[in-house]
Amino acid sequence: MNTTPFYELHDRLYDRASAGCASIAEDFRLKRAVDNMAPLAEANKTFARLRDMCAKLFTEPEPALLLADCIALADALAVVQGSFQDVPESHPSTLEYDVKYNKQAGWRSVKSLWASILTLSPHLEKLDPHEYDLLDDPRILEIFITASGEKNKYVQSFAEKMFDVYGASIVPLLKVALDMEDEKASGIQVDYVARLAGSAENEWYLSLAENESAPQNVRIKAIQALGLDSANGVRLLDFCRTEKGKVKTAALIETARLDPPGFDEILKKLISKYRDTYAPIIEASNSQTAVGFVREAIDKLCAETEKRPDQAQVNNTIKLLFRKDSVDDCFLKLLDFSRKRDDARIIIDALNCVLIDDLMLEPRGNYEALVTRLHEKEPDAFFSAWCFMLFLNDPESAAAELKNRAPTSETSTIRLLLKYCISYSQAAGKYFLKLTDIFHTAGQRGIPLFTSIPQSLLELTSDTSALYSKNADAATAERCSFFNDAIKRTSPADLDRLTAQAVKFAYAAMEVIPNPHALELISKYGAADNETLYRLVRNCAVKCFPDYQSIHAVAEEPGLTAEQKRSILSELLRLAERKNKSYVGMIKMQLSRFS
């Protein structure tokens, strides 16, 4: 049966509802549609009924409700006529994961994590323990794949957790998720694929890099991924010759790392008209040409007599030493240079940072030898890098060495170590050494360390030398911030031990330099009795006055009664009236909350 006349009538009825019933008698299209229903009406009683009802529309004085009845009947008929047979072309899925699907996952838990991914929430960095069981749920996988193009640190941190669960099996999904239509696409999925599949996806990277209509970031990421395989050197060299702008720069950096035959000429050409923007290319290369250029730059810096080089200039030159493994003389020369300056400590820290970054890039091999040689010659200056190297091999003894050898005023090594090491992956069941920003993420995920924080390292966290150092205020705040961060990133098994160290450090800090950061740690984790807490909050508020954060800390401290908060705030009010009247209004406002 040809039902086209029926659908034609159905549409006309809707059109009439949109246009109104005022001119329905003159609607010749509707009339024609009704007339065309004749064959259907003969074949079927319901179609006949619809046709008859519609025919009355032209004579009914008030047809609105009749029109509604006609549409209702037509709607019902349309449902009855509805077909399901015409299906689109389809293809079978080939995805397979080696995961144990958690069928017990509750909808609300899934929804909560789903919403965190959708809103790129900071919560993604540290999930609740039960949420790790949700990672293998396809609903979470789907929303993660949708969000995978976001250049957001929380999503990237979440991505690590997903990779631990799925491994390389989600590579096809990441490839499909790459948005080639969006000019501003981050292309971060290419990084993820590179991390999971490495050079196995070389052809895909190459197709993206060669695709001139692909978004720029995607091409850059593809070129960076090509840098994972030394066999791509010649192809990258072509990109150096044919591309422009940021794509060319990315190609130059990757080619510099691989150093294929023919690149030396390009490098010499770049050096001949050197600009600061070429620094990343020099940093990436370990060739003799690059080393020669760096030597010259350092000689020039050290020989500068007319104008004293500023801090930025020194730092930029030091950074050029990155990835160079036979430049002992340069390090030693810069060390000598630093001794003539009042910012020696900063320069030495920068030199150690370059060595640490080298070690993170390649923990074993030439950089290890370089650090060992430098440490033998200048044990104090290169202690941080050496200790770091020791840490990668034997964390326990590195911590002990650090405790024995580091002078009490020396906090930078401890700071460096703590900054990088406490990052626990629940899925992998291990701590990882975090990589710094200087690494692009292709193929990198951090260096695996230990399953539980060694006791000596743990004790080091509460080392109080920072409290007596030159910049004690900043150092104490930094350590408290470390604890706040590390407690979130530690393993459940280490949580109590680390929390105990945090509380120990915080109590010590409150004795020497009362500050709101340490107070926060005690309040959160210290289980202090009310009397002690009151004393600490009061001391901090009075000694730190005038300080907005301390006043706020009094008002927001959950462990104090309203009366206690009133008492401290009244004392601060008296202080403000005497010393700094600009705080009076704010304190009064806080006081009014507890009156």
Add this chain to the structure above:
Amino acid sequence: MPTARIITDELIRSAAPNPAAVSNAKKICSLGEFSNLRKTADETLIFGECRGSGKNPYNTSADFSEETPVFRCSCPSRQFPCKHSLALMIEWLSGKNFETSDIPEDIAQKREKAAKRAERSTVQTTSPKQNKSAAEKKLRKQLEGLDLAESFVKDMLDRGVYSVSSAAADQYRALAKQLGDYWLPGLQSIMNQIVDSVQYLIGDPSDISMRNITSLLIKLASTVKKSRQYINSKLESGDVLPENNILYEELGGVWKLTQLHDAGLFKENAVLMQLSFYEVSSYDLNVDTDLGYWLDLETGEIYCTKNIRPLKAAKHIKQEDSANGVYQIPTLYRYPGGMNPRVRWESAEISDADQNAYKLIIERAGTSISEAVKAAKNELKNTLSEPYVGVLLKFDEIELADDRRAVLKLGNESITLRAYYRRFPNTCDVLAVTDSRRLRNGAIFGLLHYIPQEHHILLCPMSLIHPDGITKLC
């Protein structure tokens, strides 16, 4: 009489006010905060002392002597049951040693009081006497409201839907409010959808939006017509009390379980398993509904549960969550309705679902797409029904297609899978990332719906069932 042996992971999860409470309870157990774990000889009561932030440990107990477990704890938490009660059950489930002891005196007294209360309530189980004259008065008032709604439809269709303007949205909203005053919540809900669509129209005056508003107007007109017939027939017959008719709820009626029982709308000893769960927000975002679809493992019927939570009262109503176990329900109350009638129950014994349970679900699944569609069409063409019908079907294979679609193949038949966008998330996107082994030889629970623009019936996939479990897609 139930005992503590009925404790399962699913019972703990379903009793918990939220997922975080279970997580916190597990933490309590891992920290070993419980001491003096005891049970009564008949194992109807388990109790213990839990160290908390207070000076004295909390006395926590879980009492299974009644149909539904009773949780008691001396902690100050407002959550019910608190994390300590949940932790106590986790301790039991983990096989910790509970020493046999006498029932504490305070709990014995509470049990006695509860027994007396239960006795009193048994005496009062018959439905309270209905006030016939009040019911008649209400019906007449509703007729006035129907006139109001009808004149709105007439006016709109006379002037034409194109004449709708954003300025009229406030006027329509006022009308929606008035319909509520006439005890016509069903019509009020449609009116609210019209207001919502009119506001949407401002940004997108496309034909589809116009058609959507017209469809809602037609739905309103049909509901008015059917409601008027229903009320007039009731007034003529003089039988103004609730009856087995879907319109009773549309006209503001609220079924009590005793009324459902009196109307014969109940089943004893039902065994259900949940197929799908989702929280649906109303068009005006004022009401959230926890919508669950359940399979009767004996008959293969598909029911739905609706936990309606108006935002104003949200904090007083427990949010429901998805359920994984097998629910043995002594008395299942069933609302009037078509293919997926709403059900409720007061108590249930929950056991963990095993392979046999999932296999049984697959056995109950339909083997013909055309038959399922034919049955669904009868429901879909009714303007008073939901615009989708839950069905359970076997499948040989599900293949992926363009435009966020998929194709389900069963024997010689196939049907397009596509999400029902207006209410549910795009479940086909989830299918596209699902392990391909789950897309072969299983059963699917989905919602059949009609797309007027394409003249097609499609299936919105909600979950896949295999012998090892259910893959939820939304």
